Amino acid sequence: MNAATRVYLDHAATTPVAPEVAEAMARVLREAHGNPSSAYAEGRAARVLVDQAREEVAAALGASGSEIVFTSGGTEADNLALRGTFAARKGDADGIVTTAVEHHAVLDTAQDLAERLHARLVVLPVDRQGRVSVSQVTAALDLRTVLVSVMHGNNEVGTLQPIAEIGAACRARGVTFHSDAVQTVGAVPFDVATIPVDLVSLNAHKFYGPKGVGALYVRRGTRLVTLQTGGGQERGRRTGTENVAGIVGLGVAMRVAAERRASEAERQTRLRDRLFEGIVARVPDALLTGHPTQRLPNNASFCFPGTQGEALVVALDLEGFAVSSGSACTSGNTEPSHVILALGIEREVAQGSLRLTVGRDTTEADVEALLEALPPIVARLRSISAEPALR
């Protein structure tokens, strides 16, 4: 199968690098080899590039440059937010509140803090559409709560959480509020001037930047202890020689995403909605997962009872489509995803989950091709699973 005939519908897993980003990074790799910590001209030139990127990221979030800490990606940003806040706690503060649909980078980190450092962890349930309620979060807060972590947009089912209201509830009680916005920054507006959030995780590879680079927004005055010791870069909050080319790529990707956000959101919402109606009309018993409207513009996710997600992914791959079942990060794991189960969907139905995420390069023809290919695949897998097992 040649690449030109492939249809890539897994932009929530990662996105192709935008040409502007690749060009900017190649220029850095060719021409700017200095260490940003060096005092001579080459070092100063690299420092300028890092600081320009910092300003670009800050501008897109409504933040100031000094509030941006570059990391190796979303996982590290989440770890720094949770572990760094917990390490900075005072007195008997030990409570962490999060939700059952967080990415493993948050959920497993919170669980690790509970197991090893005795954090009192509250994992809140979500409703059938994947939303946590503000009143549930508020009810879970007490005088010992140190941190609330609620993601902005879910990576599997696309549901958006009411983070502005949750942030306001946290702020009223003096609790630090972190949001994993890895899936949303670049796709929907995110302004820290209007959202009362203290820590925000993002990475570049979800918005057409390179893999292995991201950032944590840290609101001025937020208590955070660094996880690494070393040369003191990033104001001591994330030490280690900066990934200059990656950081420049992140900055350019962020700027381009901000410029294209409104038009792409509208176009991708149309493609997503075409997937919804086409699949519901053509595949019997297709179950749309996530919130019907409060969701990422590019995410169409389903369960097809009587199928296995991994088998759907493999069958579609053979026909030229790149899609995923549940989270890409947990693919290969035959257990249904924790997110789909948290929606209250039965285990057997949850096993047949499929996530389609469109992107800048997705065309109407791609969507129509998927709508042609999917129904016979679901029918075939259902007929196989309905056959009595060989004895």
Ligand SMILES: Cc1ncc(COP(=O)(O)O)c(C=O)c1O
């Ligand atoms: C919501 C969310 N958080 C965190 C991550 C991890 O980010 P990274 O791949 O940069 O470590 C991902 C990646 O899939 C994600 O979707």
